[in-house]
Amino acid sequence: MTILKVTPEAEASGLTAEIYDADRRSLGHVPSHTKAMSLNPEAYLAWESLTQAISTSLGLRWYELVTLAAAQAIGSTHCRLAHGKKTLTIIPEEHLCAIAIDFHDADLPEAEVAMMDYAVKLSTDAAAMDDGDAQRLRDVGFSDREIADITMAAAARNFFSRALLALNVELDVPEGMSEQLKKALLAPLPPYSAAERT
Template identity: 85%
Template sequence: MTILKMTPEAEASGLTAEIYEADRRSLGYVPSHTQAMSLNPEAYLAWESLTRAISSSLGLRRYELVTLAAAQAIGSSHCRLAHGKKTLTIIDEEQLRAIARDFHDAGLPEAEVAMMDYAVKLSADAAAMTDTDAQQLRDVGFSDREIADITMAAAARNFFSRALLALAVDTDVPEGISDELHDALLAPLVRVDAPRTGGAAGA
């Protein structure tokens, strides 16, 4: 439990009240992570602007898959659950459970597996990355802008997830997450010695 004294909903004003209201409209409640990070509401809004710019360029599906991979590598229950719920709007639960358990064996296209491997490596040991890692993304068809977007999506998730972990913010379980999906999203990362690509046959 965080030691931060967060602003109660009834006492929120100004930008903080606007941030809370946006979450109530979209989620039906104000998550703990919103309350913690909106202690600096200007920074929180800048963060939201950044992620919108990245996701609109990269595409929602790719953005969410990169986010899920990065959050799993970091060990962020907050972001795995929150973005698992968001991903349900674009991927059915059966496949999402498979992705959550091991995205290498979830029938994803080769390019999506490659970008998720890249997000995992960035989140686990960015200092060990070289041009070879970016070249692997280029080799499966990503443009230079897409490679930059994938990198920024994973790096942005590191910022937010690690801040929540460092502050010991409570983890919220969104409504609409089944027990099976909950368990899959919180499963440990399946690590491989070398990136496996190939996805589904014919993908």
């Protein structure tokens, strides 16, 4: 549990109160990660604005798939669980479980597998990336704008996930999540690299 003294809900005011209220409206509660990151409410709102701009441009399905791949590569259980719950609105649970365990063997289109491989590499070895990585995305049909959006979605996830891990923020398990999906979302990255699959 983080050593940071977060603002209790009953004491929240100004921007922090607005952030808490938004989560209560959309989620029914205020998650631990919101409380920790809204210690700087201006930065938190900037983060929300950034991710909204990226997801609107990229599309919700691709944004969530990139997010899940990046979070798994980072080892972020916070973001895997939170975004797994969000992804249930667009992908059936059985398919989402397969994606979460190993997206290479989940009957996804080649382009989506390539996109998720890219997010994994960015999250584990960005310094080793070169034009070939972006070219693979172009070869499977992504536009330059989409490649930029995929990159920004994965990089943004690295920012948020790594901050939560560094601050040892308490893990929230979304209400109503099945044990099967929870187990799948908490599965580690398969023991082979993206490069070995391409």
